[in-house]
Amino acid sequence: MRGINDLRTILINNSYPISIKNQIQVNGINISTVCSPISGGFQCTCEEEYRFSCDQCLMYGSCDNITVDTCGCLNAIPPDGQYCQLVYQNNFTACPTTTPPPPTISTAPPLLYEFLVSIELNTTDVTVINKLRAILRNISYPVSINNHIQLSDINITTVCSPISGGFQCTCEEEYRFSCDQCLMYGSCDNITVDTCGCLNVIPPDGQYCQSVYQNNSTTVFSMAANKTDPRATTANVTNSKLVVTTVMNTTTAATTAVTSKGHKAVVA
Structure with a gap:
């Protein structure tokens, strides 16, 4: 965990853009997802301004609340390699709408x-x-x-x-x-x-x-x-x-x- 914090510090202190040869320029480097071992598996958490899509939250199980069609934590490492995405650059798929069942109306007579x-x-x-x-x-x-x-x-x-x-x-x-x-x-x-x-x-x-x-x-x-x-x-x-x-x-x-x-x- 210390290595992750050290990496965050390095990336924050970098001056951007970074030129790699004459044809390549790096405008920014950010950590998007941190996956940590827990009992029996892994838990992947999004960094600030990054989120998992709703279909991932439903498919792999979110470990926080699903809000605005996204979640910030999964109870698994996404097997498709699709980690947290930047909220400003992704139009996340809306969660499927579920129609709640109609309320059950009791037909039993009131107690007398x-x-x-x-x-x-x-x-x-x-x-x-x-x-x-x-x-x-x-x-x-x-x-x-x-x-x-x-x-x-x-x-x-x-x-x-x-x-x-x-x-x-x-x-x-x-x-x-x-x-x-x-x-x-x-x-x-x-x-x-x-x-x-x-x-x-x-x-x-x-x-x-x-x-x-x-x-x-x-x-x-x-x-x-x-x-x-x-x-x-x-x-x-x-x-x-x-x-x-x-x-x-x-x-x-x-x-x-x-x-x-x-x-x-x-x-x-």
């Missing part, structure tokens, strides 16, 4: 996620519960929130009302408390088919009445198997306290919870 959202509402006006029932009955479902989220149904599940010294929580139609809740917190009606419809307390674990169609465990609910799931949303009320449960279909994996002052609601 289903969430059961519970909203808990607190109100001091019991008429609010009846008004909410009327509003929910008159809504046409599904309700589209945006292009990705759709509400399939919204229902009241549980109403908790104040009684002397506490609260009493009653399930709405087609909603029940599980047997373990009835035994743990005390039912205010009979336990039938492993469920009850009323508790003498607001469940401290936040587990309000559940749809009889969406819970079929024999230890919790034992309902007729020939009923179909209405896929409803639910809500509960206390103070009166109201709990609402909603079935939400969405192509975006997300969960939403809402609490409004004066009314407490949970959407599941």
Whole structure:
């Protein structure tokens, strides 16, 4: 490598043109290509202002980027003896154009996620519960929130009302408390088919009445198997306290919870 650097110095310091006899004159001498041994072969690198043509870069493999239809390094000694060429004196052949394949368009339908959202509402006006029932009955479902989220149904599940010294929580139609809740917190009606419809307390674990169609465990609910799931949303009320449960279909994996002052609601 030292010999190459010495040669560069000599050529740079030469005065040109150089006359050889009366008929020959050398106007300039430059190094164009330096090929150095690497493991298992050679690597040829162009000097400044010299480049390999694109067809050579593709045929022998470039060891740098191909830019402006040329490269500055090959992973081989060109077997045809065609070394780096001066960029000012050669119109390098353009690289062949390649047409990228068209993008693959997926025909698979988007993933659909289903969430059961519970909203808990607190109100001091019991008429609010009846008004909410009327509003929910008159809504046409599904309700589209945006292009990705759709509400399939919204229902009241549980109403908790104040009684002397506490609260009493009653399930709405087609909603029940599980047997373990009835035994743990005390039912205010009979336990039938492993469920009850009323508790003498607001469940401290936040587990309000559940749809009889969406819970079929024999230890919790034992309902007729020939009923179909209405896929409803639910809500509960206390103070009166109201709990609402909603079935939400969405192509975006997300969960939403809402609490409004004066009314407490949970959407599941």
